[in-house]
Amino acid sequence: MPTSTGRYNENLRTEVRHSRSGSSFVTDAPVDNNGKGEAFSPTDLVAAALGSCMATIMGIWAEKNDVDLSGLHWEITKHMSSNTPRRIVAIDVHMEWPGAHTATDEQKHKLKKAALTCPVAQSLHPDIQQNISFNF
Template structure:
């Protein structure tokens, strides 16, 4: 059974529906690639998936250890290469103003983030720069 059903909406826009939840995602081609840039681009979603996956796995580790990650925030910068056009680097900066747990627990979170399924699935050619501000 499919996980996602998708359709081309015209004008370089796609719509995807997550079958289990019914949630929708729209993508647009970016301004620098003939698009309107009115929504996430497909490569934006790759970068967002990396950050979200990292935090999800960190959350699993934290819950297991009875720690709340509330307040953890992150910023993602995607850097494109032009020839061939592809993602060259994804930079993620995590910010946690009131970190919890011991230094060894925080290291466990960092290790979990770097080994999330999306991080492990991306080509080694995609540089992953991760900064932990905690």
């Protein structure tokens, strides 16, 4: 079974469906690349996947070690090349965890290490700069 399926819906818009759950989302080309910017662009999804994957891996570690990650949130900024080929050149991830005061320094260190070794971070090309900051 495929992981997902997709179709082109005209006007630089696609629809992607997750095979197992049936959930779907729409993508749109960004404004700076002939689109309307009314939905995530494919490169936005790559950048968003980094933050989401980091949080997921942190969550797995936290659940195994009885650490409450309530309130964890993040911001992503994607940077595109200004020349050709058009590509992601950097992704900034800023993680905030208001509940960090409940964790030891060792737990915080291990959570950060887990985040930095998430599968998406390990899958991105080394030419894509990953600027990761943690506010905890």
